[in-house]
Amino acid sequence: MSSNNGNSNASGGGGDSDSNDRNELFIAIAALAISVVALIIAVLQALQQYFASAEGYSQCSEKTIGRWSKFTKRKLLLKQFRFEVRFRVPVIFVAPPYNRFGPLGDDTGVEADIGAGKEIVYVDGSSENYRKTHTWTPEEYDFKREKLKGTDSREAIHTADNEMTTWLALLMAIQRMERESREWQDHMARPYVAPVDADASKALVLADNYGGHTMVVGVQEKTRSWDTMPDGLKKPYATTAMCHLVEIVAMLGIHWKEFDRRNNVYRAQGNGFLVTGSMVPNLGVAFTFEKVGKTWFQENRIVPNDSVKQLCFGFCPTIFQAGLKTPLYTDEPKDEGTLQLATRAEVAETLVSFNCNTNTVNYFRLGNEHTRYSHLFPVTFEMLGMVGEVMQIHRTMFTMLPNPTFFTWNKAAFSLIGLMQGFRRSLDDADKEERLFRRGSHLAAIRADMDRIIAVALEDDEQRRKDEVVLADRRRLDEVKKMAEANKYILLKRGPAKATLPQKSVWVRAFERVGRGIKHAFVKIGTSLRYGFLKLLFKLHLTKNDPADETPFIKQRELASNTLERESFPRYLEQLHHAIKRCDLFLAHNYDLVQHVFALHMQEVLCYLNSRPNSPDDEPHESPVTGGWPTGSPGGYGGGYGYGSGAGGGGGRAQRGPASHIYTPSPDNTEYYNDKYIALHAIDTASWTMRHRMLMQLYVTFIRKRVADVPIPAKVSVYTQVKASKEKIAALTRQDSSALSALADIPEGSLASSTSSRVPTGGIAAAINVGVAAALAGAPVATAAAAVGSAAAAPAVTHEEAPSPGGASVSSTGGSSVASSAVPEAPTGTSTTAATAAAAAAFKKKNNPEKDTIQRATTVRDIEDIWCTLTFRMLCWLMLHDFHKKDVQVSKSDVYDSRLAVYLL
Incomplete structure (x- = not known):
């Protein structure tokens, strides 16, 4: 009995020992698991802290900088035990397309490797150019916006993409400008066959390789580090120069409303865009670019000529540069090779450089609100037309220019064709008495050019009117079609009555859903495998095509749908170019005499605009000045050639008021107010047709004679x-x-x-x-x-x-x-x-x-020939170029060619 009890006790004690061992094992396993989990958590926390040191990585995503996000990288800094975020941003500038000297270095002409960033890409609107500048096409951008709708209502409710940087929107706008404008030009010039120009220079041939454009936006890539970002900025910024920004704004059809460098307040608006600038702490002057309305780039696109840059700052090169493109420095005094037209003071300096007398200069230097500067249009545009360099590029369709003057250009108030017709009629009347159009003379050639220009201008104007009627009917028909398609879509969406629909069984519908799911899964897996394989090839430099740039097939948007082919318009521009070239060849041999005649013409025109043939008591209501006539006469004549007749002859008086030295002929001056004089208020009150004829009659019979009557100085004898x-x-x-x-x-x-x-x-x-x-x-x-x-x-x-x-x-x-x-x-x-x-x-x-x-x-007939040539050239130049009605020059001449760095947020 005792032995059995002992064995049973021994066996019972062994069972308890095994149970304890198992419990300890379970506890050890649990502790190990907990320890492993804690270790993993600690490692993950350490990695999270380590990767969190890559500050700014999320701010360089595709939502913010688009395709530029593919260059965003984390670089491991072992010494600092952290990651550094590096990204790429564009450096934007304006230059001729054959220029190879960029802000970041010289372009060797070979596509740069990743990280080099010296390759210069000039924007031209092509598909390959979109890829090189890493921007979306309008179709791709629309596709991404449509894809965003319905996926995230919080992001889709915004009408503007405020997550995206504004410089990316600027690049897309520049690309669209080049693409749409070139498409419009090809559409307009399609039925016209241009004549072969055997005299084309090498520079023009080189420019033809780029479509004739010599003013293009260039882009270079610069690698930056997020460590250098100023405090408060959450998005990467692009870099440009102040002068280049002004030029880009003009290229996009945007007009400056405020340009205050003292307070660093900048604002420009136009063509559906808004540009604002201010000082950003720790950075400098920064600008934002926003799209606020509809945009179009067709005939409103400015002429892509490199000389147009000067017009953006209130300057204009003249024919007296004789083809020598000398450097134009902002702080240097200007000569007759450059017109300064941004302010009244700068116009006065221009008149001084042409040796105009003091009375003429004082119209701008001391003028007040009563001083008149225009007849049918301001005289500053007359200065541009007479001696300004031709900006319109031969065999292109663009005629718009930035307005370099502080006056507005309103073509609704007059007709250049009417002025040309009036000029021809007045010259014909003068030819009956003076035989101006002698056989083989230069004026006879001008007379023939007038007939050709008027004929083709009237033809083009009639064709344009017909096109407007056709396009209006086409737009109306398109609207009707859109409404019909919308109604049809609504009926199809609504569908027929449920009773007439055939009912499918439950298992059939289930199999259809399963089949669609399997098909979608296979397509998604195949697309992912293809994308991964192409990405691997791109990283191994086995292909130059980045799969991130590939997008599904999208129907290209038609950008020039509201234009028609018009052969008359290229022929019209061709005739104007030939006429101006003929005038320039005639004037090129006597530039000193041309400057003399130009100065006399401006003196007489400004004197006429401020003349009053009536006494102050019976003066017409339209008279610009209401003050009385003081005794005495204005001061001497500065900067002239030594003749004493002044701007409007002797016997002149000065206006009474704030500008007491403004010259005007007195009412009793019968020599000035002769039978050829036409009062200005008579032109103002004349009908639409008569005002053009009266102004040109005044020019030919009155202004021309007064210019010719001035004694010829020894300098131009x-x-x-x-x-x-x-x-x-x-x-x-x-x-x-x-x-x-x-x-x-x-x-x-x-x-x-x-x-x-x-x-x-x-x-x-x-x-x-x-x-x-x-x-x-x-x-x-x-x-x-x-x-x-x-x-x-x-x-x-x-x-x-x-x-x-x-x-x-x-x-x-x-x-x-x-x-x-x-x-x-x-x-x-x-x-x-x-x-x-x-x-x-x-x-x-x-x-x-x-x-x-x-x-x-030099004879009097030479003076008259030069005057007629300058007047004819002025009309042709203004017909060849155009200015926007809302574009008025805001003084910014001090930033011409300024390389002050500004930033695009």
Whole structure:
């Protein structure tokens, strides 16, 4: 019994030991599991803290910077035991497309490797260019917006994508501008076959490789670190320069409303965009770009010419640069090679550079609210048309320019075609008395150009009106179709009555759902495998195509649907280019004389705009000034050539008021208010057709005569003429043969005496013409000089002379004579003595590389020819270019070519 109990006790104790061992094992396993879980949690927490050191990684996602997010990387910094976030952003600038010098370095022409960032990509709107600039096309952007709808209502309710950086929207807008405008140009020029230009220069040929565009937006990639981001900024920013930003804003059709550098307040609006700028702490001047309305880029796109950059800042290059593109520095004083038109003070400086007198300069320098600057349009646009460089690119359709003046351009108030017709009619009337259109003369060629331009302009205007009617009917039909399709869609969505629908069994519908699910799963798995394989090839540099750039097939949006092919428009631009080129070739040989005529024209026009033929008591209501007439006259004449007639002749008075030195002819000045004078208020109150005719009649019969009546200064007394044929030389000799009867033998030295400067210049000019004609006919230089000297010494044959204000007398024959008391004596020298003038002409002809030109004395007819050419060029230039009605220059000339870094948020 005892032994059995002992065995049972022993066996019972062993059972308890096994149970305890098992319990301890379970506890150890649980503790191990808990420890492992705690270790994993600790490791995960450590990794989370480590990866959380990559600050800014989420701010560089696709929602923020689009396709630029593929360059966002984490770089491990072992010494600092953290990650650094690096990303890429664009550096935007404006340059010709053949430029290879970028802000980040020179482009070698070979596509840069990842990280190099020196490759320059010029935006042209092509599909490949979209890929290179890492931007979405309009179709891709619409697809992504549609895909976003319904997935996340919190993000889809916003009308604007405020998560995306504004510089990405700017890049997409620039790409769309290039794409849509080029498509519109191809559409407009499709039926027109341009003539072959054999004289095209190498620069034009090079520009043709880029579509003729020499003002294009370029992009370089710059790698940045989030560690350098200023406090408070949560999105990557792009970089550009102040001058480039102004140029890009103009390219997009946006007009500056405020540009205050002192307070760093900037605002521009137009074409559906809004640009605002301000100072950002720890960064600098930053701008935001937003789309607030509908946008279009067709004929409103500005001319992509590199010279247009100057217009964005209130400057305009002139024809007097003679093709030499000299650097234009902001702080340097400007000469006649540049027009400054941003403010009244800058216009005054421009008039000073052209040697206009003080009275003319004071119209802008001291002008007040009563001073008038426009007839049918402001005179600053007249300055642009007369001497401004042609900005429109030959064989392109874009005509819009940034407005460089502080005046508005409203084409609804006048018609340039009507002005051209009035100018032609006025010249025809003057030709009946003066024989302006002599056979083979330059004015005869201008007359032919006028007929061609008017004909093609009327044809294009009629075609444009017909196109507008057709497009209006087409848009109306499209709206009807859209409404019909919407009603049809609603009926299909609603469907027929439920009673008529065939009912499917439950198991059939279940199998259909399962089949659709399996199909969707296989498609998704296959797409993922393909994407992963292509991504691996891209990372291994085995292919240049990034699969992230590939999008599903989307139907391309038609951007130029509201335009029709119009062959007349390219022909119209072609005729204007040929006419301006002919004018420029004619003016190129006598730039000094052209500047002289231009200055006289501006003096006479501004004097006329501020003239009043009536006394203050019976002055018309439209008169710009209501003050009385004080006694005395304004000050002297600065910057002129030494003649004393001033802007509007002698006998002038000054306006009373804040600007007491504004010149205007007095009402009793009968020489100024002659029978050719047309009161300005008569033009203002005339009908639409008559106002154009009256203004051009005033220009031809009044302004032209007053410009021609001013004595020719010694500085421009020598005229360079293209060598004519023998028939033209004989005609010139017959024209001036009336002076042969007055020839007399006098000593040559007497021509240089003090009294010789007082001989009427009309006789001297006629005599010198005779001498030049004799020299060209084969006579020796000495014989020609003797003939000229004898003719110049004789008294000129003049008719009745009307006393000019200030003592000068003007002959009725159109020539000019100088009174000894009012006009200072011209300095004697090579240009005032006949013998030395002929010798100088022979010497210059012998040493002149241009064998097709001759030197002779300047005549009144030369002055009139240049004036007519400048006026005709002004009308052609304004017809060739256009300005937006709401575009007014806000002074920003001090930031021209400024490389001050600004930032795009």
